[in-house]
Amino acid sequence: MNTKYIDLINQTFDFPQEEFKLQEYKLRFHDIDLTALIETYQAPLKFTYLPQISNNIKRAKKWFADAIVENNYKGEYHYCYCTKSSHFKHVLDEALKNDIHIETSSAFDINIVESLKKEGKIANETYVLSNGFKRAQYITNIARLINNGHKKCIPIIDNYEELDLLSKEIDGQFNVGIRIASEEEPKFEFYTSRLGIGYKNIVPFYNKQIKENKKVNLKMLHFFINTGIRDNAYYWNELTKCLKVYTSLKKICPTLDSLNIGGGFPIKNSLAFEFDYAYMVDEIVNQIKIACEEAEVDVPNIFTEFGSFTVGESGGAIYEVLYQKQQNDREKWNMINSSFITTLPDTWAINKRFIMLPINRWNDSYERVLLGGLTCDSDDYYNSEQHMNAIYLPKYAKEKPLYIGFFNIGAYQESIGGFGGLQHCLIPSPKHILINKDQDGKITTKLFSEQQTSNDFLKLLGYEDENMPAKKQKSKIKNIINSL
Known part of the structure; x- marks a missing residue:
């Protein structure tokens, strides 16, 4: 019987595709080893694959050059x-x-x-x-x-x-x-x-x-x-x-x-x-x-x-499924370790669809689920994937971590979500990784920003002085006195 997640994808779509392929039942994006990315930086994380920006610009310029000649x-x-x-x-x-x-x-x-x-x-x-x-x-x-x-x-x-x-x-x-x-x-x-x-x-x-x-x-x-x-x-x-x-x-x-x-x-x-x-x-x-x-x-x-065409297909986000909640006979909620409202605001603001695929466990059986974010807001969910408004993922198993990726999210999400600022329910912005290729074509990664900390939020909210370590607080007071 064809009951594995990979069977579902092969029956539904032409797969693999130019940017997506499998290696040992694990997803690769533009030949980026996403599993190794998770092992190095941990989820949740966002990434930008910089070469795709140039790829899309070159594609469009060629289409216009060809049309002008034709x-x-x-x-x-x-x-x-x-x-x-x-x-x-x-x-x-x-x-x-x-x-x-x-x-x-x-x-x-x-x-x-x-x-x-x-x-x-x-x-x-x-x-x-x-x-x-x-x-x-x-x-x-x-x-x-x-x-x-x-x-x-x-x-x-x-x-x-x-x-x-x-x-x-x-x-x-x-x-x-x-x-x-x-x-x-x-x-x-x-x-x-x-x-x-x-x-x-x-x-x-x-x-x-x-x-x-x-x-x-x-x-x-x-x-x-x-x-x-x-x-x-x-x-x-x-x-x-x-x-x-x-x-x-x-x-x-x-x-x-x-x-x-x-x-x-x-x-x-x-x-x-x-x-x-x-x-x-x-x-x-x-x-x-x-x-x-x-x-x-x-x-x-x-x-x-x-704009979106230039940068959109360069971006991705990876989350871990933390827990599954069975809310009734038919609805299973897979809870991710982040928030859709804060990290993918277009999914709830304008019901925008992105490509969503599991990173691992493609050879496991699958089930129909809903995806929920960490905030206490009822709108913090995602259910508009390509499978007729249903999402299918490898079956949740507490002892087998499941990671999921959203792809082609590189346009608007950071600015609309308020990069580096306050987030709904104080859910931190995930770390952001820049991915490039060196002169030999080897994939390289670089940490662009760390995940937000409690101190980042406290500073934005005006609590900085009240929560400043005593030694730092005394030093600040001394500097103020010396400046008088």
Whole structure:
């Protein structure tokens, strides 16, 4: 009888896959020995496999390069990384190895850009596309970057006031883009995105505030929809409307030469995931070319802002199943040694699915379970795996430790969960490991951050002085007295 966990996977999916394979019934991810990782660092832990960031950038650049050749497209392609997906330095350092550009979304992003410029990771030739709703500090930081010589910083206008605010602080001429407020899918609670300027208002806005403004050049039109790039009628309809705005603007604005189609490439969220990236890229390039030819205008340079696609598939988390609770005749709860709310907030906030697989015991019998986190919150659970909203794992046995991994979690989870900050029910953030390859292709690991301690939480909560060891407390008092 086929009753082992490995039988279930083989019957349900094509397995092994490019990034997943077994060795002695233990899971390997990109040939990383996850069992050895657990033995070295203990669970719970998170990890970032840095080479996958470069792999995905190279894949996307090749798809666009091939599509440009196939369609005899006369414009250029520029890959931008959407920094809000993960601001960590190790992520930016890896991404910037690949001749890419940057998209920012808030004031402090500019400080990160300036820090990377000092290190030589970003140059004046690097495009910095500044998106988002811009208030005083963001405006000031953008202006400082441009005034210091970074002319390829292009603020993307989000509302009617921003152009005047930028003009007051930027010396000399500067380039801008305009974001289209796309219309959302019918299932949304609202009709139009809060970001950007409506389709019908963009040409009038250009005529009123930019056309005769000798200080400002319109270089880019920005288009993005919340549901991302999908092969469905809604996406193609919105892209068509965007292209109509672009061609109308191009006829009256000779400086306009770039179209930013945003981000939105999906990432693998189950072993059954299928998405024809090359086809989508080819069709997008083809549709842009057709629209421009029909309107008799030059095709634009194409920009993308891939965030989740860049970094998402590099991340993983490993937990240990601590205990099993039989709550009724049908429901078994496997309790993990961490929390979904704190470490994978997208699983409960937006019901996002990630690939979930056991690390060990693939040759054991399996059972249907629910996964519960450690907090006392009723929402701290995960049950949306690929098996029709059910989760199957090797049978729980107290004497046989079971480890489970969540994969492709590298985008947003750390920032939304509040890395290094307070966590729900004071559940500590797990340790984080950076995984790389050396020049010989050998896997290397490095501890990026330790698991949070009680002292970390006490300091954040204002208890530091009350819980400071007596010797340290006396030393602090002495320093205060000496400074008087």
